[in-house]
Amino acid sequence: MARIDIPEGEGLERSRLWYMQPDVGKGIGMAGNALYTKVSLDTRVREVARMRIAQINDCHI
Numbered sequence: 001m002a003r004i005d006i007p008e009g010e011g012l013e014r015s016r017l018w019y020m021q022p023d024v025g026k027g028i029g030m031a032g033n034a035l036y037t038k039v040s041l042d043t044r045v046r047e048v049a050r051m052r053i054a055q056i057n058d059c060h061i
Contacts, residue, residue, distance in 0.1 A: 006016050018025025039046060054061045 004017075006013055007020070009016055018028065041049070051061055
């Protein structure tokens with residue numbers, strides 16, 4: 001649950017958040033797309049890297 005006011009509506013909270021700042025949302029979408037479609041890492045290696053980064057940042061996975 002977000003700690004900021006996000007307009008009510010359909011869809012995920014994070015999607016509605018990016019609609020509030022479309023330029024930022026577009027940039028984040030492009031970065032995410034690049035990470036998944038333009039990366040030269042094998043899928044398994046990329047996922048292990050994501051898991052390790054989450055552990056380093058104390059994110060529960």
